[in-house]
Amino acid sequence: MVRHVLVGSVMSLTACMAAEPPPVWAAEDCEKVSGASGYLLYEAGQEIEKAAALTEPADQLAAEQAYQMAQDLSELAVNYARNYEIYCQPRRE
DSSP states (O other), X not given: OHHHHHHHHHHHXXXXXXXXXXXXXXXXXXXXXXXXXXXXXXXXXXXXXXHHHOOSGGGHHHHHHHHHHHHHHHHHHHHHHHHHHHHHSOOOO
């Protein structure tokens, strides 16, 4: 019986914690996250330009690596942007 009450209490507490909105980060931290996202997108663009300039058959591997780097950087930028959206945007209630 005590075990059931304890499990129920933990589940209720977990549900309440999950329902709470995530905290809003400090403006300084939000600026850093936004800046990091922009920087990563810029670097992704630089990698795309580098890859596009590699037109010789001997440069194919380097071009593929540059395109992959651009994709990786843009995915990181999206992750930063998503964190900004979640933790830095004003709450809509």
